[in-house]
Amino acid sequence: MNICVYCSSSQHIDDKYLALAAEVGAELARRGHTLVSGGATVSCMGAVTRAARAGGGHTVGVIPQVLVDVEVADRDSGELIVTADMRERKGVMDARSDAFLVLPGGIGTLEELFEIWTARVLGIHDRPLVILDPWGLYQPLKDLVSGMYDQGFTRANVFDAISWTTTVEQAFAHLEARPQPVRPSVEELGEAAG
Numbered sequence: 001m002n003i004c005v006y007c008s009s010s011q012h013i014d015d016k017y018l019a020l021a022a023e024v025g026a027e028l029a030r031r032g033h034t035l036v037s038g039g040a041t042v043s044c045m046g047a048v049t050r051a052a053r054a055g056g057g058h059t060v061g062v063i064p065q066v067l068v069d070v071e072v073a074d075r076d077s078g079e080l081i082v083t084a085d086m087r088e089r090k091g092v093m094d095a096r097s098d099a100f101l102v103l104p105g106g107i108g109t110l111e112e113l114f115e116i117w118t119a120r121v122l123g124i125h126d127r128p129l130v131i132l133d134p135w136g137l138y139q140p141l142k143d144l145v146s147g148m149y150d151q152g153f154t155r156a157n158v159f160d161a162i163s164w165t166t167t168v169e170q171a172f173a174h175l176e177a178r179p180q181p182v183r184p185s186v187e188e189l190g191e192a193a194g
């Protein structure tokens with residue numbers, strides 16, 4: 001499989017997050033998968049790609065020209081795709097991937113998560129979308145979406161669209177499983193049509 005990993009670019013995080021990214025990269029290679037990532041050398045993004053390659057895995061990095069210019073591009077990547085901008089980058093990462101894994105991260109990671117999550121809730125794709133969150137960074141996000149659901153702002157299938165996991169083993173079990181489609185219900189489509 002081609003597995004896309006979204007994760008942190010921050011240089012100010014605890015080492016445990018870098019270790020988690022490295023563990024994911026090593027496991028991905030051990031299972032024979034290809035890594036699709038944002039193609040940068042920094043932080044968890046660098047940790048996951050270096051570990052995948054060290055384990056013999058193939059890596060595909062997708063990076064906008066602006067980040068190549070500030071020299072964070074992963075020039076050792078098996079394949080390095082340079083895009084015109086961040087939007088094109090997300091499109092290429094999406095098109096090249098069979099499944100998506102989200103590690104702890106900041107707003108860049110959240111932006112990537114929301115785009116893939118929204119498309120899955122709408123039934124635009126049914127590829128696995130997994131969050132690996134051993135230390136509960138995303139608990140406030142779960143609470144926020146739960147509150148939105150309670151007040152009618154989100155569809156009922158919003159939680160089914162993501163597999164929330166806390167271990168690397170669980171995360172890969174979900175990434176490799178054939179997911180159930182989470183299409184909007186007929187009732188919801190009827191409501192949307194008015």
Ligand SMILES: C/C(=C\CNc1ncnc2c1ncn2[C@@H]1O[C@H](COP(=O)(O)O)[C@@H](O)[C@H]1O)CO
Pocket residue numbers: 005006007008009010037038039040042045067070072105106107108109110112
């Ligand atoms: C220029 C510097 C760091 C480079 N920053 C990034 N490099 C590559 N990709 C990035 C960068 N910032 C965001 N991204 C994308 O968003 C995700 C990480 O964002 P987060 O805010 O750290 O969660 C990541 O998956 C990338 O696709 C030094 O100043």
